[in-house]
Amino acid sequence: MNERNDKTASIEDEAFAARAKERFDQSVRGLDGQTQSRLNRGRHAALAELQPRQGPWLQWAPAAGVAAAAVVAVVILNGRAPVDELTPLPTANDFEILLNEESFEMLEELEFYSWMDLEAELDDDLDGNGNVG
């Protein structure tokens, strides 16, 4: 008698569960487009978790790129006019000499100044030998 009651209750429970499931599935199918869209966005946000994350050092990548570009620019600009460390840089005095009017006169009378140099050397040689006064 008890067994029959239990069996009947079990069948009724199953029938009730089946009806409940049917109602539930209907409500799932009736979800509006906006809700489905939000679920879709949520799913894609979750799947984005699979993508490898940027390391903290990568946050400095833009700044490092700018710094590297600046270094390269400096190197290139310096490379255009290589400076010989043994050659002294021109000073203000050098420019004064070059721009002096006398300098131009010296260039015009270059042969005269060459003769004077030659004479001076000859005098030195004679003095060094002690032969002449």
Next chain:
Amino acid sequence: MSVVASEIAVSCTREQITGTTELHKEQELNRFLAEIEKRALRIAEISIRDRDEALDLVQEAMIKLVRNYADRPEAEWTPLFYRILQNGARDWHRRQIVRNRVMVWFRRSKGENEDYDPVASAPDPAGRTPEENLQSAEAMESLELAVAALPRRQREAFMLRTFEGLDVAGTAVAMGCSEGSVKTHYSRAVHSLRKTLGEHWQ
């Protein structure tokens, strides 16, 4: 030359395999989540009676599943997902209890009439009785209210077994209890619902 070339080839092949595996995993997870998300939303909504909050809970559960359990076998995803979701719903209820306590404390300083909601208190315009309501197209709403009124463990067992279709073992994993407890909670839930909704509920 040949050694270097073969090493490069092996390295490329490994990368391709890794990429293919990850793509395959992503596709599997996408399919799994797309298949489960609507039912999960309705289950969460029935539990906390708020769609926006339910959407947040479902998204949170999806993120946690992908972040922590993507490498687990696919057969484990469903109970794990619902375990995360149930924990989220439980935390939500706890927060609500605290919030309600605070709100009750503030309401004491207000007049009693401010709690009166004329819309909620208005009679049903269709003039239906509760018995007629059970037989109407709003049967699901009645079921939802009855399920929401169940004790938490009974509610979880009923929704996971009936709505999601998990077996006893899967439900036990999702609820974090023994299979015997699942059977007990489920049986009590069904009896309680049948009693609440009546024999003529369709």
